[in-house]
Amino acid sequence: MSGTDSGSGGSLTPGAGSYGPPDAEARRLTLSSGVASKDCDAEPIHVPGGIQPHGYLLALADDLRIVQASDNLPALTGAPLDALLGQPLAVALGEAAAQRIAHVASMAALEDSPLYVGPVEIPAAPPGSARLDVTLHRHDGILIVEMEAAAASGDTFASMYPLVRTFARGLQDAATVQELAELAVREVRAITGFGRVMLYSFDEEGRSHVLAEDREADYASFLHQFFPASDIPRQARALYLKNRIRLVADVNYTPARLVPDVNPLTGRPTDLTYSTLRSFSPVHLEYMRNMNTHASMSVSIVVRGRLWGLVSCHDHAPRIVPFNTRVAVEHLGNMLSLQIEAKEERAEGEYLTDLRRTMGRLIAAMGEHERFVTGLQSVPADVLNFARSAGAAIVFDDQVTLLGATPDEDTVRALTHWLAEHTSGVWATDSLARQWPPAKAREDRACGVLAVPVSQIFRNYLLWFRPEVMQTIKWAGEPVKIEDGAGASAPRTSFSPWLETVRGHSKPWRAGEIEIAGELRGALLNIVLRRAEERAALATELTRANKELEAFSYSVSHDLRAPLRHIAGYGDLLREQEGERMSEKSRRFLNNMLDSARFAGTLVDDLLTFSQMGRAALRPAPVDLGMLVRSVVQEFEQEASGRDIEWVIGDLPRVTGDAAFLQLAVRNLLSNAVKYTRTRESAKIEVFASRSGEEYIIGVRDNGVGFDMKYGAKLFGVFQRLHRAEEFEGTGIGLANVRRIIERHEGRTWAQGHPGQGAVFYFSLPVVFRSIGAAQGAKGPNGAQGTPVTKSRRDHA
Numbered sequence: 001m002s003g004t005d006s007g008s009g010g011s012l013t014p015g016a017g018s019y020g021p022p023d024a025e026a027r028r029l030t031l032s033s034g035v036a037s038k039d040c041d042a043e044p045i046h047v048p049g050g051i052q053p054h055g056y057l058l059a060l061a062d063d064l065r066i067v068q069a070s071d072n073l074p075a076l077t078g079a080p081l082d083a084l085l086g087q088p089l090a091v092a093l094g095e096a097a098a099q100r101i102a103h104v105a106s107m108a109a110l111e112d113s114p115l116y117v118g119p120v121e122i123p124a125a126p127p128g129s130a131r132l133d134v135t136l137h138r139h140d141g142i143l144i145v146e147m148e149a150a151a152a153s154g155d156t157f158a159s160m161y162p163l164v165r166t167f168a169r170g171l172q173d174a175a176t177v178q179e180l181a182e183l184a185v186r187e188v189r190a191i192t193g194f195g196r197v198m199l200y201s202f203d204e205e206g207r208s209h210v211l212a213e214d215r216e217a218d219y220a221s222f223l224h225q226f227f228p229a230s231d232i233p234r235q236a237r238a239l240y241l242k243n244r245i246r247l248v249a250d251v252n253y254t255p256a257r258l259v260p261d262v263n264p265l266t267g268r269p270t271d272l273t274y275s276t277l278r279s280f281s282p283v284h285l286e287y288m289r290n291m292n293t294h295a296s297m298s299v300s301i302v303v304r305g306r307l308w309g310l311v312s313c314h315d316h317a318p319r320i321v322p323f324n325t326r327v328a329v330e331h332l333g334n335m336l337s338l339q340i341e342a343k344e345e346r347a348e349g350e351y352l353t354d355l356r357r358t359m360g361r362l363i364a365a366m367g368e369h370e371r372f373v374t375g376l377q378s379v380p381a382d383v384l385n386f387a388r389s390a391g392a393a394i395v396f397d398d399q400v401t402l403l404g405a406t407p408d409e410d411t412v413r414a415l416t417h418w419l420a421e422h423t424s425g426v427w428a429t430d431s432l433a434r435q436w437p438p439a440k441a442r443e444d445r446a447c448g449v450l451a452v453p454v455s456q457i458f459r460n461y462l463l464w465f466r467p468e469v470m471q472t473i474k475w476a477g478e479p480v481k482i483e484d485g486a487g488a489s490a491p492r493t494s495f496s497p498w499l500e501t502v503r504g505h506s507k508p509w510r511a512g513e514i515e516i517a518g519e520l521r522g523a524l525l526n527i528v529l530r531r532a533e534e535r536a537a538l539a540t541e542l543t544r545a546n547k548e549l550e551a552f553s554y555s556v557s558h559d560l561r562a563p564l565r566h567i568a569g570y571g572d573l574l575r576e577q578e579g580e581r582m583s584e585k586s587r588r589f590l591n592n593m594l595d596s597a598r599f600a601g602t603l604v605d606d607l608l609t610f611s612q613m614g615r616a617a618l619r620p621a622p623v624d625l626g627m628l629v630r631s632v633v634q635e636f637e638q639e640a641s642g643r644d645i646e647w648v649i650g651d652l653p654r655v656t657g658d659a660a661f662l663q664l665a666v667r668n669l670l671s672n673a674v675k676y677t678r679t680r681e682s683a684k685i686e687v688f689a690s691r692s693g694e695e696y697i698i699g700v701r702d703n704g705v706g707f708d709m710k711y712g713a714k715l716f717g718v719f720q721r722l723h724r725a726e727e728f729e730g731t732g733i734g735l736a737n738v739r740r741i742i743e744r745h746e747g748r749t750w751a752q753g754h755p756g757q758g759a760v761f762y763f764s765l766p767v768v769f770r771s772i773g774a775a776q777g778a779k780g781p782n783g784a785q786g787t788p789v790t791k792s793r794r795d796h797a
Contacts, residue, residue, distance in 0.1 A: 188313065
């Protein structure tokens with residue numbers, strides 16, 4: 001766009017237009033350092049090898065000897081350039097000017113910081129050009145002196161003061177950044193007299209957007225148009241941060257080259273990064289000609305240490321802007337930068353405050369409920385407003401809760417799998433489909449996503465979704481790059497507005513939103529941790545209580561076995577010896593007593609077994625489940641020889657576990673199936689297995705009476721029954737034993753059933769047995785040894 005240095009990557013001034021065929025004559029314009037680079041980001045624009053000819057440059061050694069000078073210096077001094085190189089500064093500028101420069105150089109810190117020395121008189125200069133404005137700076141160990149014609153007469157600073165004061169007052173009155181921009185272009189144009197002044201900002205991708213413009217009627221307008229990021233290469237951006245005002249006085253100038261080409265002190269071309277007179281890339285000058293700009297000046301707007309934007313001035317005629325005027329405009333640019341920073345920080349602060357209020361309500365809601373998911377569900381409006389989103393999803397313990405406009409549950413679950421593998425921490429994008437292609441089909445709901453993980457281990461997430469926002473961008477010329485025959489980038493020749501429709505993006509996530517999302521994550525992790533600590537404390541108490549209960553149940557069941565056996569034994573003797581002399585009523589009473597005693601004995605035996613499940617250590621070893629199941633089936637075939645039972649035993653895996661315990665678990669499940677198919681004329685019991693991830697799933701299916709899933713919470717609990725005892729005998733402990741055995745093996749249990757249609761009982765076993773704690777008899781929170789699996793489903797008793 002004009003007033004900036006684009007290298008070969010494109011014009012750095014809005015209005016640099018679309019790329020087109022380069023002008024052959026303009027392309028021949030080069031400096032001594034060579035033609036424009038084919039790679040615009042690699043062109044060394046900080047070492048152009050020359051300066052603009054309306055000024056003069058001297059490179060001095062520490063003793064103020066002239067080691068390098070612009071080749072137009074003889075026009076000022078009247079002496080040949082060769083005669084001046086290596087001479088003291090006084091030989092070229094006179095004793096008074098040399099002493100003044102020497103004094104400033106010895107007193108001031110000049111490193112990378114140009115300092116205005118003031119006007120000096122050059123005795124040898126031709127009439128009318130003897131008074132020069134001089135600036136000094138030191139860079140790369142070289143003291144650089146720059147000289148320009150001073151203002152003709154009058155106090156320029158005094159004339160500028162009212163304009164600057166008016167601008168400063170206006171800055172305070174402006175309420176928004178847009179108002180600041182509009183004020184800046186008016187005041188800068190009033191101060192400088194340029195025909196067109198624009199202010200544009202850069203987005204995250206480096207594209208520039210013209211926010212404000214002030215121009216004469218015969219200048220083309222670029223208001224609200226965009227320019228591609230390629231207009232400003234990396235090295236140009238670096239220069240704009242260091243040297244914040246740049247002037248091209250006459251686009252058709254012939255550079256005054258530095259002699260010699262290589263600085264004798266450094267052995268390389270002199271770095272003119274901080275030079276006011278630095279010459280510009282020939283490609284940039286060609287851009288200016290293509291847009292009918294013969295003079296340009298730009299001022300950097302730097303906010304929080306980054307290049308926020310530029311104020312760019314254009315004119316159809318050459319224009320030398322006096323040094324004092326440039327200083328005033330540079331000062332305005334600094335004030336403007338501070339005001340923009342202040343207003344952006346204030347707006348961002350208010351926005352963050354609002355977000356934190358919303359976050360506070362979310363935290364309060366989560367704290368009022370046992371489950372944080374329930375808390376978030378109670379305030380759906382705050383959940384969506386927190387991230388200014390149209391939809392949100394809560395994924396916790398593999399359960400998905402959807403709020404607002406979101407993708408379907410399966411898509412959300414698949415997204416969390418991808419996030420867990422490819423991202424970490426809080427993560428956001430405004431174009432999800434670019435990184436996760438399955439989102440392409442749901443861009444109406446999930447074009448942008450903000451993901452907040454709420455676990456370091458599991459795939460638990462808070463997700464916010466934003467829909468696609470279709471945008472029409474008005475470019476100043478088609479944003480394409482064209483190369484000339486030599487492979488170098490060619491400048492644009494047309495600046496006619498060119499419209500582009502951009503799709504596949506949502507409204508971008510602001511840095512503040514991501515920051516507050518991180519704070520919410522921290523608060524949520526604290527809530528989850530506190531809940532976990534509470535559950536851990538409860539589990540500890542339950543463990544203690546379970547140990548006491550186990551000890552009690554073991555003692556009671558052990559002590560009751562002998563009396564109950566005595567009752568049953570003496571009852572049998574009584575019936576054998578006195579049965580014939582007893583009345584029918586007495587015999588019935590005695591038989592009922594014996595049945596009750598035997599049932600109580602069975603119950604005590606089962607209780608003792610259940611207690612031992614949590615006390616005995618596991619003896620893990622390889623177990624062939626197929627052989628184990630067939631051996632148990634043979635027992636039931638003998639006991640149920642009078643029934644029609646079809647046994648179907650599939651391919652069962654070899655596992656590692658305690659064979660005795662696993663046999664007991666299988667026996668209880670098969671006994672359950674035999675018992676609840678008793679009402680069927682033809683019973684069918686099937687045992688099958690499959691592998692899912694790192695575990696085997698074993699199932700026992702029957703076609704018995706089944707059960708209603710609404711009573712599933714009673715499954716595998718002690719003394720829990722879904723049928724009357726007189727219909728189906730049993731103590732209600734068998735399935736509880738199954739659960740305890742399987743959990744000791746790091747597995748889980750669950751079931752599915754339908755009334756009158758049978759049931760399927762499932763249990764899982766790990767492919768790789770690793771339960772050291774279980775093998776040693778360590779007890780979990782439920783009193784069973786090993787670590788219980790929290791996902792166990794309890795569906796049937």
